[in-house]
Amino acid sequence: MRVRITYDCDVLVIGGGIVGLSTAYAITRAAPGTRVTVLEKEPGPARHQTGRNSGVIHSGIYYRPGSLKARYAVRGAAEMVKFCAEYGIPHAVTGKLIVATDRAELPRLHALVQRGRENGIPVRELGASQIAEYEPEVRGLAAIHVGTTGICDFVAVARQLAHGSGAEIRYGTRVVRVDRRPERGVAVLTAAGDVVRGRVLVNCAGLQCDEIARLSGDDPDMRIVPFRGEYYELARPELVRGLVYPVPDPAFPFLGVHLTRGIDGGVHVGPNAVPALAREGYRWGTVRPRELGTTLAWPGSWQIARRHWRYGAGELRRSLSKRAFTEAVGRLLPGVSESDLVPTAAGVRAQAVLRDGTLVDDFLIREGPRTVHVLNAPSPAATASLPIGREVARRALSAL
Structure with missing residues (x-):
């Protein structure tokens, strides 16, 4: 007899x-008409990566041409500005400067110009004297101005998406078990003891995405290694008009310590990128032994440490020494002092790491029977969230 589910x-x-x-x-x-249920373990939306970033709508200039990051960031930036305008969400298209402060950075700055043009992004090259047109207090040897970069309130965007989706959203609902049967769909057990059944499971769990993938029976062959991004706020926000970034190191997915005037008028400075001792470890004092053990047991974590210990040591030094952090900021903004920097909330980046220590550079979406897993979606995922959402939706609907 056939069982009706x-x-x-x-x-x-x-x-x-x-x-x-x-x-x-x-x-x-x-x-x-498709019935969608969203389970979120926190009491509200956007409590982690979405709500703990610098609020920048990225242009897409950094990302390899043809990659998902490049395509979705360029498309997503325009769509995000339009979405914010349509729903009255605070936003602004400010543009940003990427500034070289050392001669060794000039070839990388020129490479960014070429990459921007390949990605269809308008870029203006600036000499040292032209930097002051945009940022009078900033100093550098050369810079580029990227006009399509902006800022917005991503938490407000998330709330609007929740409201406009028509989905049933259950906050305060933590998943503890997943039972997937290809012929019968997926059932999840929550910490409260409830069972929720669906035909297809979509895993957008961010910092916990690899754990959810394994609970569902799919081995993602990667692990999330959490990196905490530590920020300060500028006590003299008048020193910075907009967004100012250093030239990034292409070996890492981090953009370096930068200056970001937010939608509220305050200026965030940072972040450092240091290993977090818990997946939601927003302070050094937050340690979760099981999560830390999972990170340390992953071979890729040790490969990262072996290859990049010098870079990591610099990040750690800036985390532990405000003077060192101020020196890093001072390369872009010579007038800054330690007293100008006020500690503020940190974020944690959910960075996917492969077994061999490779830091996954692109968005990573994988499928299993009745499942779609978003396994690497750190910055610029907020910028690119609308096209990412459509791609994941396409895959989920095709699995029904």
Whole structure:
């Protein structure tokens, strides 16, 4: 006799950050009538990566031409500005400077110009004297101005996506077990003892995405290694008009200590990128032994340490020494002093790391029977969330 299964929804999304909510939003627009349920362990949306970043709408200039990051960031930046304008969400297209402060950085700055042009991004090259047109207090040997960069309130965007999706969103709902049967869909058990059944599972769990993948029976062959980004706020925000970035090191997915005037008028300075001792370890004092053990047991973590210990030592020094952090900022903004820097909230980047220590550079989306897993979606995922959501939605709908 055939067993009849009652489903609570067609698509079950785990994760109420901006990517999970964008996915729910895209599903209900692409296929009206599709029942979507979002499970989020926090009491509200966007409590982790979405709500703990610098609020920058990235242009896409940094990313390898043809990559998902490049395509989705360029497209997503324009769409995000339009979305914010449509729903009255605070935003501004400010442009930004990327500034070389050392002669060794000049070839990398020129390479960014070429990359920007390949990605279809308008870039203006500046000499040392022209930097003051945009930022009178900033000093450098040369710079580029990227006009399509902006800022917005990504938490407000996430709330609007939640409201506009028509999905059932269950906050305070932590998933502890996943039972997947290709012929019967997916059932999840929550910490409260409830069972939620769906035809397809979409994993947008961010810092916990690899754990959810393994719970569902899929081995992602990567691990999330959390890196804490530590920020200061500038006590004299008048020193900075907009957004100022150093020339990044192409060996790392981090952009270096930069200056960001936010939508509220304050200026964030940072971040450092140091290993976090918990997946949601926003302070040095937050240690979760099981999570730390998972990180240390992953071979890729030790490969990172072996290859990049010098870089890591510099980040750690800036984390532990405000003087060292101020020196790093001073290369861009000579007038800054230690007293100008006020500690503020940190964020944690969910960085996917392969077994051989490779830091996954692009967005990573994988599928299994009745599952779609978003396994690497750190910055610029908030910028690119609308096109990412459509791509994940397409895959989820094709699995129904």
